[in-house]
Amino acid sequence: MPEAAMNHPRGLDHDRFPFRTIREQTNFQLPASGRVALNLIVVLQRFHIDAKPAFPFPGMIDRPYPDVGNATQREVGLRSGFWRICELIDDLNIPTTFVVERDALPLLKGEDILREARHEIVAGGQHAALLHTSAMTEDGERRIIRECRDALTDALSRPVIGWRSPSCAQSSSTLDFLADEGFVYCGDFNNDDRPYALTTRGVNRLIAMPMNHFSSDLHGIVTMKQPTQLYYDAVKKGTRWILGRKNQAPVILPLVIHPWISGVPHRIDHLRNLLKEMLAFDGLTTSNSRELAECFKPAV
Amino acid sequence: MNWAQEIWPPYPRPARRTLPVINWPNNARVAFWVAPNIEFYELHPPANPVRPAWPRPLPDILNTSWRDYGNRVGVWRCLDLFDQYDIVGSVSLNSAMCGHLPEVVGAFRDRNWELFSHGIYNTQYLYGLSPDQEFEVLRQSCEEIERFCGKKVRGFLSPALTYNESTFATLARLGLRYTLDLFHEDVPLPLKDGYNGMVSVPYQVELNDFHALVAQGMAGELYLQRFKDHFDRLYREGERSGTVVGLPLHPYVIGMPQYIWVLEGILAHVRSHRDVWVTSAAEIADYYATNVLKQAHSGADHA
Numbered sequence: 001m002p003e004a005a006m007n008h009p010r011g012l013d014h015d016r017f018p019f020r021t022i023r024e025q026t027n028f029q030l031p032a033s034g035r036v037a038l039n040l041i042v043v044l045q046r047f048h049i050d051a052k053p054a055f056p057f058p059g060m061i062d063r064p065y066p067d068v069g070n071a072t073q074r075e076v077g078l079r080s081g082f083w084r085i086c087e088l089i090d091d092l093n094i095p096t097t098f099v100v101e102r103d104a105l106p107l108l109k110g111e112d113i114l115r116e117a118r119h120e121i122v123a124g125g126q127h128a129a130l131l132h133t134s135a136m137t138e139d140g141e142r143r144i145i146r147e148c149r150d151a152l153t154d155a156l157s158r159p160v161i162g163w164r165s166p167s168c169a170q171s172s173s174t175l176d177f178l179a180d181e182g183f184v185y186c187g188d189f190n191n192d193d194r195p196y197a198l199t200t201r202g203v204n205r206l207i208a209m210p211m212n213h214f215s216s217d218l219h220g221i222v223t224m225k226q227p228t229q230l231y232y233d234a235v236k237k238g239t240r241w242i243l244g245r246k247n248q249a250p251v252i253l254p255l256v257i258h259p260w261i262s263g264v265p266h267r268i269d270h271l272r273n274l275l276k277e278m279l280a281f282d283g284l285t286t287s288n289s290r291e292l293a294e295c296f297k298p299a300v
Numbered sequence: 301m302n303w304a305q306e307i308w309p310p311y312p313r314p315a316r317r318t319l320p321v322i323n324w325p326n327n328a329r330v331a332f333w334v335a336p337n338i339e340f341y342e343l344h345p346p347a348n349p350v351r352p353a354w355p356r357p358l359p360d361i362l363n364t365s366w367r368d369y370g371n372r373v374g375v376w377r378c379l380d381l382f383d384q385y386d387i388v389g390s391v392s393l394n395s396a397m398c399g400h401l402p403e404v405v406g407a408f409r410d411r412n413w414e415l416f417s418h419g420i421y422n423t424q425y426l427y428g429l430s431p432d433q434e435f436e437v438l439r440q441s442c443e444e445i446e447r448f449c450g451k452k453v454r455g456f457l458s459p460a461l462t463y464n465e466s467t468f469a470t471l472a473r474l475g476l477r478y479t480l481d482l483f484h485e486d487v488p489l490p491l492k493d494g495y496n497g498m499v500s501v502p503y504q505v506e507l508n509d510f511h512a513l514v515a516q517g518m519a520g521e522l523y524l525q526r527f528k529d530h531f532d533r534l535y536r537e538g539e540r541s542g543t544v545v546g547l548p549l550h551p552y553v554i555g556m557p558q559y560i561w562v563l564e565g566i567l568a569h570v571r572s573h574r575d576v577w578v579t580s581a582a583e584i585a586d587y588y589a590t591n592v593l594k595q596a597h598s599g600a601d602h603a
Contacts, residue, residue, distance in 0.1 A: 008399025
């Protein structure tokens with residue numbers, strides 16, 4: 001039986017962040033008076049053929065072991081799919097956020113684009129199927145977080161301050177551990193188009209950055225099975241719609257793509273056309289997630 | 301026992317085209333009503349014996365945070381469009397929203413939207429409740445909404461479309477006037493005797509944004525076309541006898557950037573037709589009970 005009505009407490013049913021609507025003022029301004037900031041987020045995943053996830057997740061390798069077909073098709077995202085995306089990023093000069101899983105690093109040696117200062121590197125966990133859950137031990141989860149950050153920092157010779165969990169899955173303590181390890185922002189929450197402060201151990205020590213899975217190519221094209229052209233058209237129309245509402249607060253438009261999906265030959269030119277058209281929109285700026293996190297000044 | 305009769309209680313199936321003729325106000329062909337589902341999803345819901353609330357181990361932040369998007373962002377975009385197109389309909393409301401997030405519910409109350417019961421939480425299902433427990437849950441839901449808006453709750457849609465064999469009897473026992481859980485027809489239907497004169501108001505499941513865009517995975521463009529095809533057909537049928545287009549929405553779906561423009565396309569399409577009655581579920585139920593059923597019973601024309 002539910003609790004008695006009228007006793008429902010005000011606010012959300014957790015203390016990680018308070019409720020806030022898109023209509024409320026917040027200390028977030030886009031550079032150059034932009035009204036929509038496109039954050040192109042490229043997720044570089046490593047799918048181990050023998051990895052068993054704690055629960056099913058979108059894009060997983062799901063056929064009986066050894067699922068050679070799916071495993072190699074996912075690896076397109078670290079090879080030709082990735083290269084096509086990189087070419088596009090260079091051609092259109094888009095500051096990009098790369099979410100990099102630790103175990104993808106050995107396949108990304110010599111990819112200097114990941115060292116360029118105009119792009120941002122976000123720690124993506126250890127590998128695609130290593131999902132964070134509350135069944136993990138504290139030491140085990142802390143070690144994954146720390147080792148991912150250290151491996152990226154060492155390999156790419158740059159600080160890493162952002163985190164996005166494989167499949168946005170967290171344990172009850174992930175946020176606390178991220179803050180303990182010195183991370184500045186986390187992209188696991190799908191509930192806002194603006195940054196907000198996350199509370200860990202009673203104080204605001206992390207920023208939630210929009211990296212919405214439910215507007216990604218993984219959700220739209222793979223899980224929902226939408227035709228490529230229609231999915232990208234919908235993103236374009238939505239961006240234009242938001243830009244057309246002059247009274248709206250500035251927002252981030254996170255476009256989360258996975259090179260094994262958007263980087264294949266029959267999709268890459270659709271993505272190129274989408275981005276080219278969007279870059280011409282009045283009021284649209286492009287920024288990576290570090291720059292956007294710096295545009296937000298949370299109350300202490 | 302004939303469960304179909306007991307659980308689904310609309311008036312016995314009529315012969316083709318013997319339903320009473322509906323003449324909506326001002327000779328409208330279509331009664332159009334919008335039903336945003338304003339829902340609260342718990343991060344740590346209680347277990348249900350029939351269906352888990354979340355597909356992942358708790359805390360399922362991927363899915364919970366998506367629902368929260370609706371209340372933080374999506375609903376405000378929807379409200380902008382409802383204002384622009386002068387739409388006032390009926391809110392399908394998890395009553396706990398009145399306590400947790402009153403600013404969201406208040407935005408609809410202040411615009412004179414009808415608030416009807418959609419249970420207490422969308423993460424607490426009716427499955428497995430005894431008839432008395434079910435009565436108590438729905439009574440509390442209605443009471444919380446009435447306390448918030450000062451008006452009697454008239455109708456009900458089951459949270460997450462979860463039911464028991466007792467559910468419709470419970471609605472009658474609560475004195476509710478209409479149900480939205482029966483998907484038989486594109487016109488209102490009376491419930492059979494013993495259900496307190498309740499009527500069924502169409503809440504068309506295939507127009508539901510969640511059903512079309514998530515369960516079926518349709519692209520926005522195709523969903524918009526589905527709506528137009530559905531509406532245009534019922535607009536034509538409405539020349540003979542009035543029809544209903546009920547549009548179920550979930551701001552965490554339709555309010556995302558890649559779909560919000562679809563809602564504008566839908567509302568613009570509706571407003572480009574002259575003979576449309578933009579209204580609420582309660583108005584449809586009242587009008588049907590008062591002007592259609594009573595006249596039919598008193599011997600008015602049948603089509």
